[in-house]
Amino acid sequence: MTIRVWDYLSEYATEREDILDAVETVFGSGQLVLGPSVEGFEAEFAAYHGVAHCVGVDNGTNAIKLGLEALGVGPGDEVITVANTAAPTVVAIDGTGATPRFVDVRAEDQLLDTALLEAAITERTRAIVPVHLYGQCVDMDAVNAVAARHGLRVLEDCAQAHGARRHDRLAGTMGDAAAFSFYPTKVLGAYGDGGATITRSAETAEALRRLRYYGMAERYYVVRTPGHNSRLDAVQAEILRRKLRRxxxxxxxxxxxxxxxxxxxxxxxxxxxxxxxxxxxxxxxxxxxxxxxxxxxxxxxxxxxxxxxxxxxxxxxxxxxxxxxxxxxxxxxxxxxxxxxxxxxxxxxxxxxxxxxxxxxxxxxxxxx
The missing domain is CATH 3.90.1150.10 (Aspartate Aminotransferase, domain 1)
Structure with missing residues (x-):
């Protein structure tokens, strides 16, 4: 019998009743898009992190892309990150129209080498995306110090770091915003695609909600561009609510x-x-x-x-x-x-x-x- 590098079937066998109940909850709710399951997960995920706002989106890539756009990143800007990451980190930056700029990592933990950040900054640099790789956090005190000196925004890539901490602070709570993926392999994984961006800023959260829903402030009325169709699926949100407790x-x-x-x-x-x-x-x-x-x-x-x-x-x-x-x-x-x-x-x-x-x-x- 093959031993797989990742497998969900054993977990599903244990949690099957709860997972299927989550599906039934959504199907019986009368609302299949956004609605109480998405709102409930957003509130509970924000509360877990001790922040005010969580905006659920369709995948982790768009959690980064929309997060950067909500922070004001766009064409002509540069965003600093690492090349030792899953390609979606950089695809998301590229998708905003900004140019990715790379710094090297440290051999001992494969994380962003914060000593190299300052030298990578140019007059076009707008943001830093530190990647909390493999399950542990970048030195965010050092990142934030550089960002503060140069007036940069910081969006944490937490796709691989659900529940990780640095000096007792949860990954995702140390920058201006943070992006999460709920791809099935993740520490907190859905049964399909899903993502979310969290922030303490009401202004950033409002921008995120409009960006994920065509740029609309209310139904059928677009107030800002770019806009996207990037909503978190309600079934995945309800499954994630159950799994968040575990x-x-x-x-x-x-x-x-x-x-x-x-x-x-x-x-x-x-x-x-x-x-x-x-x-x-x-x-x-x-x-x-x-x-x-x-x-x-x-x-x-x-x-x-x-x-x-x-x-x-x-x-x-x-x-x-x-x-x-x-x-x-x-x-x-x-x-x-x-x-x-x-x-x-x-x-x-x-x-x-x-x-x-x-x-x-x-x-x-x-x-x-």
């Missing part, structure tokens, strides 16, 4: 799995995840490093164990972003990491037997005793 349980399970990996693989040649001081990691992904990465992936595939690479191609090396002008060697740490990183199976319902099989297979492959 978010801390999911995080605890992921941390237990991470601890078991650390115990079982700590004496091998693998470079295991490093938790930065002040961070509370939620392990959306359990990312390790080894110079013989591709050999290891091939060998475990023969044993029906799936591993993954997040991400094999840094965004600045993709042909779709060649126009940005970042040639080989421009982000040396990011480029080197891309040759070594890979992810082990990680999801809250991963049982100990399957995890032990992964650990034993890796130890055999690496020649560890």
């Amino acid at each position: 978010l801390d349980t999911y995080v605890a399970a992921r941390r237990e799995i991470a601890a078991r990996y650390a115990e079982g693989l700590g004496d091998t040649e693998l470079v295991l995840p490093s938790v930065t001081a002040g961070n509370e990691h939620v392990y959306y992904l359990y990312v390790v490093r080894h110079p013989r990465r591709d050999e290891i992936l091939a060998e475990l595939a023969k044993q029906d164990i799936e591993l993954n690479v997040s991400y094999r191609w840094p965004v600045h090396t993709m042909s779709g972003f060649a126009h940005l002008g970042y040639g080989p060697g421009s982000l040396p740490v990011t480029e080197h990491l891309a040759t070594e990183i890979f992810s082990l199976p990680m999801y809250a319902a991963l049982d100990k037997r399957r995890q032990d099989d992964v650990i034993e297979a890796l130890r055999r492959t690496l020649g560890a005793r």
Whole structure:
């Protein structure tokens, strides 16, 4: 039986009754678009984070794109982020008409190197999008200090960091706004696409609500452009309401799995995840490093164990972003990491037997005793 890098079926078997009740709740409500399920999730997700506003959208990419637009980013602007991220981060920036600009990451935690931020700022820079990668937070004090000195907006990319904390502050509560994805693989995952942007600002929230609904202030009357059709699906919102109540349980399970990996693989040649001081990691992904990465992936595939690479191609090396002008060697740490990183199976319902099989297979492959 194949051990997958991610699987929802065990979780669904446990939560099936609640998930199907969520679907029935929406179907029986008489309102299939926006309505009480979306409003309820928005209120509860905002309350979880201790902020005033949450605006549900159709996916995490648009949570970033609309969030940036609501903060005033548009054509002619530049937005600083990293290339060691899922491509949607950069696709969203590009979608506003702004130009993405990259800084390198730190080898030890693969997070944005805040020491490089200042040098990347130009007269066109409008915003910074720090990516809380793999489940832990960027040094937001350093990001915010740079942003304050230069009058920049900060939108946190929290797609991989639901429930993560830095110095006891939740990911998503440290910038002007924050974007979340609820793609099924996420720590808080829907049963389809979904996203949300949270903020303390009533003005930003009002702009977000108009942007996701064609630019309308009221039905059929557009008051601002650009406008989009980017509403969070009501069924997904109701499912997310149920799962939000279990978010801390999911995080605890992921941390237990991470601890078991650390115990079982700590004496091998693998470079295991490093938790930065002040961070509370939620392990959306359990990312390790080894110079013989591709050999290891091939060998475990023969044993029906799936591993993954997040991400094999840094965004600045993709042909779709060649126009940005970042040639080989421009982000040396990011480029080197891309040759070594890979992810082990990680999801809250991963049982100990399957995890032990992964650990034993890796130890055999690496020649560890």
